[in-house]
Amino acid sequence: MQTTHPHFTFALDVADKIIKLAAVLLGGVWTYWNYQKGRTYEQKLELDIVGTVFTRGNLYCDIKLTVKNIGNTQHVVEHEDTSCELSIVREDLSEEIIRVFDIFTEDDTLEPGEAMADTLCWSVPETAERIVWMKVTLLVVSDGVQWSRTDLVRTAVNP
Amino acid sequence: MVVHFKNTSIVSGKPVNKEKLAELKRRRLEQQAEDAKNPDKPKFILRRVS
Numbered sequence: 001m002q003t004t005h006p007h008f009t010f011a012l013d014v015a016d017k018i019i020k021l022a023a024v025l026l027g028g029v030w031t032y033w034n035y036q037k038g039r040t041y042e043q044k045l046e047l048d049i050v051g052t053v054f055t056r057g058n059l060y061c062d063i064k065l066t067v068k069n070i071g072n073t074q075h076v077v078e079h080e081d082t083s084c085e086l087s088i089v090r091e092d093l094s095e096e097i098i099r100v101f102d103i104f105t106e107d108d109t110l111e112p113g114e115a116m117a118d119t120l121c122w123s124v125p126e127t128a129e130r131i132v133w134m135k136v137t138l139l140v141v142s143d144g145v146q147w148s149r150t151d152l153v154r155t156a157v158n159p
Numbered sequence: 160m161v162v163h164f165k166n167t168s169i170v171s172g173k174p175v176n177k178e179k180l181a182e183l184k185r186r187r188l189e190q191q192a193e194d195a196k197n198p199d200k201p202k203f204i205l206r207r208v209s
Contacts, residue, residue: 046169054161081180145172153164
């Protein structure tokens, strides 16, 4: 019967334990790195601006604003600072804010995966031919952090 | 003429710009005062859809 050298068995056992320990440590580091990079439990929002600009005598704009919590933490929207700013840019590139809207006023808490939306309709009190772009800026403030998205829409009156 | 637009983005949060927020707040208060002075003027429509 062949016997294994006692030192060789011991070395194999030590190597096995070292490899297992290294694998556990590496797995832990990898998981922690992914957790940090994925910002799993930090605030994450998806902002959506959808709308239409059209003429019917005057220039009209309707916008649907949606904010969705795609993180795993709750958001509390601060109404006082959350708004939608509607601006026009004229052919001489001068810009004017037409209106600042209060939005998402009926609810303030966004649970993970939850979304809230508001729709705005507005008529621009200016000759449509002079307006080249409309600028829509959505600003959401939650827990001292601001999230903003701007969309620039070229009006077809001035293609 | 009809122009449709759509913009969906996942954006990163930033520390609040206090100056900008103060400017927006001042403008909203001005609008409210102006609306109060002209009650017959058509108001914007704000409709919650979901």
